Amino acid sequence: xxxxxxxxxxxxxxxxxxxxxxxxxxxxxxxxxxxxxxxxxxxxxxxxxxxxxxxxxxxxxxxxxxxxxxxxxxxxxxxxxxxxxxxxxxxxxxxxxxxxxxxxxxxxxxxxxxxxxxxxxxxxxxxxxxxxxxxxxxxxxxxxxxxxxxxxxxxxxxxxxxxxxxxxxxxxxxxxx
Amino acid sequence: xxxxxxxxxxxxxxxxxxxxxxxxxxxxxxxxxxxxxxxxxxxxxxxxxxxxxxxxxxxxxxxxxxxxxxxxxxxxxxxxxxxxxxxxxxxxxxxxxxxxxxxxxxxxxxxxxxxxxxxxxxxxxxxxxxxxxxxxxxxxxxxxxxxxxxxxxx
Numbered sequence: 001x002x003x004x005x006x007x008x009x010x011x012x013x014x015x016x017x018x019x020x021x022x023x024x025x026x027x028x029x030x031x032x033x034x035x036x037x038x039x040x041x042x043x044x045x046x047x048x049x050x051x052x053x054x055x056x057x058x059x060x061x062x063x064x065x066x067x068x069x070x071x072x073x074x075x076x077x078x079x080x081x082x083x084x085x086x087x088x089x090x091x092x093x094x095x096x097x098x099x100x101x102x103x104x105x106x107x108x109x110x111x112x113x114x115x116x117x118x119x120x121x122x123x124x125x126x127x128x129x130x131x132x133x134x135x136x137x138x139x140x141x142x143x144x145x146x147x148x149x150x151x152x153x154x155x156x157x158x159x160x161x162x163x164x165x166x167x168x169x170x171x172x173x174x175x176x177x
Numbered sequence: 178x179x180x181x182x183x184x185x186x187x188x189x190x191x192x193x194x195x196x197x198x199x200x201x202x203x204x205x206x207x208x209x210x211x212x213x214x215x216x217x218x219x220x221x222x223x224x225x226x227x228x229x230x231x232x233x234x235x236x237x238x239x240x241x242x243x244x245x246x247x248x249x250x251x252x253x254x255x256x257x258x259x260x261x262x263x264x265x266x267x268x269x270x271x272x273x274x275x276x277x278x279x280x281x282x283x284x285x286x287x288x289x290x291x292x293x294x295x296x297x298x299x300x301x302x303x304x305x306x307x308x309x310x311x312x313x314x315x316x317x318x319x320x321x322x323x324x325x326x327x328x329x330x331x
Contacts, residue, residue: 017183024194045194049186
């Protein structure tokens with residue numbers, strides 16, 4: 001006697017990720033008194049994940065090396081579609097072409113999340129910025145990435161800014177800084 | 178499936194984070210278990226929202242072994258045993274968080290870190306379904322894993 005499967009496994013997966021991440025952030029808020037430290041930890045965790053995710057991404061997509069930031073932006077967009085099932089819009093290019101924004105209408109990581117007022121300094125999704133930075137570092141691109149707008153703080157959409165810093169010469173072994 | 182990789186990486190970062198915390202000198206896994214607990218407690222509420230009430234404890238366990246396990250770990254539990262007195266043993270012969278680590282007994286000493294989260298998930302889920310329990314895991318050869326559930330009777 002087998003029950004018919006009544007659970008949508010794709011949905012469950014994304015909810016599980018959201019909830020697990022929430023539990024982790026909660027744990028960190030207990031561990032650190034300073035919200036800024038939590039932001040830093042989340043970013044570092046994301047960085048570690050990004051370093052491993054890029055391998056998975058390259059293996060699945062067979063992507064060649066990106067020659068300019070526009071290609072990179074497209075690849076990042078593709079990665080978001082693959083891993084989080086969302087498609088951010090790329091916009092707000094800087095005139096020099098080395099800075100752009102990823103705009104999210106919705107973000108699976110913040111589903112079921114509400115930020116209490118005393119945590120207004122918390123950058124809940126710092127992990128995403130870390131992922132981007134870690135992943136790009138593995139393909140010899142040093143970037144900075146940060147939040148400009150955040151739905152959790154009352155903005156209408158979430159915006160992550162990515163800025164190209166420099167091209168890393170000869171892979172330096174990655175370590176923690 | 179690509180999005181599954183994400184959970185695996187997040188999971189190993191959680192393990193890594195908890196074990197490298199400054200005040201965690203004795204490899205205390207309880208924080209990992211607790212993260213699992215609160216995850217399980219919340220996810221089960223969403224999963225069972227539209228289901229009819231389970232007949233009894235065994236029925237609940239069967240749900241955990243089939244639907245629940247499939248949606249989280251992409252396979253069913255391979256073997257469920259019980260003594261009908263509140264002890265259940267769930268055996269997974271290819272536990273997802275261990276399959277990429279090793280097969281055999283190499284790295285066996287690291288296995289407990291990677292099953293603590295799941296022990297928590299099971300305990301949290303059962304707790305929200307009204308069953309208080311203690312869950313432990315036993316790994317003899319990777320990637321197979323046995324979860325022992327001891328239901329606490331009041």
